[in-house]
Amino acid sequence: MDSKKKEKSSYEWSPWHGCTKKSEGCLNCYVYRGDARREREASICKRTLQYDLPIKKDKKRNYKIPSGKVIFTCFQSDFLIKDADPWRSECFKMIKERSDCFFVFFTKRPERLKEFLPEDWNDGYDNLEIGVTVENQKRADERLPIFMNIPMKHRMIVIEPMLEEIDIEKYLRDDIEEVTAGGESGPNARPLNFDWIKSLRDQCERKNVHFSFHQTGKKFIKDGVHYNIQRKFQHSQAKKANIDYLRSKRIKFGKAKVDTNQLSFDFDIEE
């Protein structure tokens, strides 16, 4: 192996591929977009060849994924999709076996989680973070009360693609590790208004919950001006806003408070 080759800090594990659309946020799903390009049917959920990737070993009987890695799980589907019911318990076993790695998955189906938690779940696995995804007020009010009622060691809220202003303040609690928000990508992306992001960030600050503005999406509105942001700049432009709220106990650098009314930053305009 090339000794200069940078070791990966994270891996993606897709035990199955394909998903059924659940709600408004799924309209322009990237799994569907990718499969359409490859002339594949995205609504059919199939197990993949990397189904048992976390426990695969090399010739020396070492795990192929080294210790200490973050494993992003099921990003080509939803971990809780019905079609995957026969496979899920085995995945939980693999997650448990690899307690030396940290797993993360997101779901739009928290109402199915309780039924499928393993018997040894208790108050959650130390090495698994679950994120619930919401896109508008209706889905926040549907999913967050359910999600917040399920015991887990690591939880986060993902608001992406954010389709309108959302009030989640009443659901915010100390045990939420992060709220992250962003816009939508792709040719038919729906717009994200920076005012919605600022409102969310202020809710998190009031409840002292870590907040990050993940990416702008393609169509971004700030101060009434509409921007088209190229894919490669969507993350960096969001970071340029310098709007993340770092919960006091997580702060390492910089200041915790940002006056969102004083923000001034420019965007790269695509067209």
Ligand code: SF4
């Ligand atoms: S739940 Fe996620 S993966 Fe499934 S269709 Fe919706 S956006 Fe796509």
